[in-house]
Amino acid sequence: MTKLTFIAFDGATFEVEAENGSTVMENAIRNGVPGIEAECGGACACATCHVYVDEEWTDVVGQPEAMEEDMLDFAYEVQPNSRLSCQIRVREELDGLVVRVPERQA
Amino acid sequence: MTQVTKTDVLIVGAGPVGLFAVFELGLLDLKCHLIDILDRPGGQCAELYPEKPIYDIPALPVVSGQELVDRLMEQIRPFDPQFTFSRIVASLERLPDGGFRVTTDEGEAFEAKVVVIAAGGGSFQPKRPPIPGIEAYEGKSVFYAVRRMEAFRGEDLLIVGGGDSALDWTLNLQPVARRLTLVHRRPEFRAAPDSVNKMLALKEAGKIDFQVGQVKALTGENGMLKSATVKGPQDEVEIACTRLLPFFGLTMKLGPVAEWGINLNENLIPVDTEKFETSEPGIFAIGDINHYPGKLKLILSGFHEAALMAQAAKRIVHPNEKVVFQYTTSSTSLQKKLGVLD
Numbered sequence: 001m002t003k004l005t006f007i008a009f010d011g012a013t014f015e016v017e018a019e020n021g022s023t024v025m026e027n028a029i030r031n032g033v034p035g036i037e038a039e040c041g042g043a044c045a046c047a048t049c050h051v052y053v054d055e056e057w058t059d060v061v062g063q064p065e066a067m068e069e070d071m072l073d074f075a076y077e078v079q080p081n082s083r084l085s086c087q088i089r090v091r092e093e094l095d096g097l098v099v100r101v102p103e104r105q106a
Numbered sequence: 107m108t109q110v111t112k113t114d115v116l117i118v119g120a121g122p123v124g125l126f127a128v129f130e131l132g133l134l135d136l137k138c139h140l141i142d143i144l145d146r147p148g149g150q151c152a153e154l155y156p157e158k159p160i161y162d163i164p165a166l167p168v169v170s171g172q173e174l175v176d177r178l179m180e181q182i183r184p185f186d187p188q189f190t191f192s193r194i195v196a197s198l199e200r201l202p203d204g205g206f207r208v209t210t211d212e213g214e215a216f217e218a219k220v221v222v223i224a225a226g227g228g229s230f231q232p233k234r235p236p237i238p239g240i241e242a243y244e245g246k247s248v249f250y251a252v253r254r255m256e257a258f259r260g261e262d263l264l265i266v267g268g269g270d271s272a273l274d275w276t277l278n279l280q281p282v283a284r285r286l287t288l289v290h291r292r293p294e295f296r297a298a299p300d301s302v303n304k305m306l307a308l309k310e311a312g313k314i315d316f317q318v319g320q321v322k323a324l325t326g327e328n329g330m331l332k333s334a335t336v337k338g339p340q341d342e343v344e345i346a347c348t349r350l351l352p353f354f355g356l357t358m359k360l361g362p363v364a365e366w367g368i369n370l371n372e373n374l375i376p377v378d379t380e381k382f383e384t385s386e387p388g389i390f391a392i393g394d395i396n397h398y399p400g401k402l403k404l405i406l407s408g409f410h411e412a413a414l415m416a417q418a419a420k421r422i423v424h425p426n427e428k429v430v431f432q433y434t435t436s437s438t439s440l441q442k443k444l445g446v447l448d
């Protein structure tokens with residue numbers, strides 16, 4: 001199990017135990033983190049699971065692939081640390097990962 | 107008098123379920139006309155995930171969204187369905203004789219004995235970009251589509267986006283605009299490489315400007331734009347413009363379906379599970395748009411719904427004909443309709 005922390009836009013913090021191999025988005029939905037909509041269910045087709053990866057974690061999490069970059073064009077307030085949470089797979093190295101939810105999804 | 111197109115069954119939505127309905131209705135000798143706001147068939151499969159694999163279509167272990175649509179189009183070809191694309195079905199009313207009249211946003215009129223609503227998650231409509239106060243400019247100086255290029259002649263145009271629509275309109279409107287600036291959040295584009303190269307050539311030649319960044323704010327008066335603030339990687343720039351065309355993709359909105367006097371429940375249309383008929387006799391709802399106990403929003407379920415709906419539609423359109431249950435494998439009359447009998 002890997003610990004993830006979601007910080008909602010209003011500052012509320014959600015600490016969750018995530019299974020390796022699941023996606024960060026799935027853990028947000030399962031734990032009712034507000035502001036993650038994930039309309040397309042994780043197919044990288046809606047950009048409504050946008051998160052900001054905490055600066056300390058951007059290197060470990062890595063950069064989006066081309067398809068995700070394309071989809072990020074549709075997200076709101078995209079920053080260099082923006083990711084679509086359905087495209088981040090939970091793995092051991094991510095233990096302690098912190099992601100922030102933007103003000104709104106597209 | 108506007109011209110009226112007559113058909114047996116008018117289908118609202120050309121997603122996978124609307125398309126397959128043509129097949130089931132066609133086997134029963136019913137002619138179909140489909141209307142969709144998109145410019146091509148396929149609904150979500152074509153618009154949202156054309157290249158992604160689907161694994162749960164019976165007997166097709168894997169098929170991409172677009173391939174499924176192509177195969178459906180091939181399957182229904184013998185029934186010669188008619189399509190009206192790039193139109194939203196705006197109104198639906200019952201005629202005194204029991205049929206229906208359907209009109210589009212462009213005023214085209216259709217008359218049908220039966221209406222099938224296969225509107226899925228709703229009609230695809232352009233996404234509004236997250237720019238504060240943009241609503242005030244919409245329809246006056248901010249447009250999400252280009253109906254007439256002339257409307258942009260002599261204007262200072264700002265086009266936002268990195269997909270095919272943004273690039274195509276940049277290329278097409280450059281000659282008519284006074285000045286054209288393309289804004290995109292990054293220097294890479296989703297659009298076809300050929301259009302990107304053409305756009306870059308125009309930029310090299312000084313015929314357009316390209317700015318990396320995201321539009322943060324608009325300035326103007328009474329709905330008429332004066333300039334836009336674009337936040338780039340380093341700093342903010344103010345770009346003078348009189349027209350803005352944002353291309354941020356499409357989103358699904360229920361749209362006019364809510365105004366047709368049919369009972370709705372949380373934006374879905376409740377139906378029975380024998381005929382998939384709505385609260386209005388003669389109006390059916392199949393696919394993602396309907397709801398009944400146990401409903402699953404799967405293409406598979408929509409196909410089943412189409413088959414049962416067709417039986418009920420047949421009885422309305424041809425009340426005096428007896429419907430005989432037949433298999434396509436063995437019925438020569440069905441095979442004749444499919445054009446496979448020589």
Ligand SMILES: Cc1cc2nc3c(=O)[nH]c(=O)nc-3n(C[C@H](O)[C@H](O)[C@H](O)COP(=O)(O)OP(=O)(O)OC[C@H]3O[C@@H](n4cnc5c(N)ncnc54)[C@H](O)[C@@H]3O)c2cc1C
Nearest residue numbers: 043119121123143149150195225226228229230393394405
């Ligand atoms: C990323 C993703 C992956 C999916 N994967 C699967 C899968 O693996 N298996 C599966 O079974 N399902 C899958 N689905 C679901 C599947 O795509 C839908 O169940 C299916 O598309 C529903 O078909 P439909 O014809 O009912 O509606 P849609 O595909 O939504 O089509 C409805 C059409 O109606 C049009 N329309 C609506 N209102 C109007 C109007 N007033 N005027 C004009 N046009 C109108 C719309 O523009 C649209 O084109 C997936 C969906 C997504 C988003």
Ligand code: FES
Nearest residue numbers: 042044046047086
């Ligand atoms: S859930 Fe749709 S892109 Fe991530």
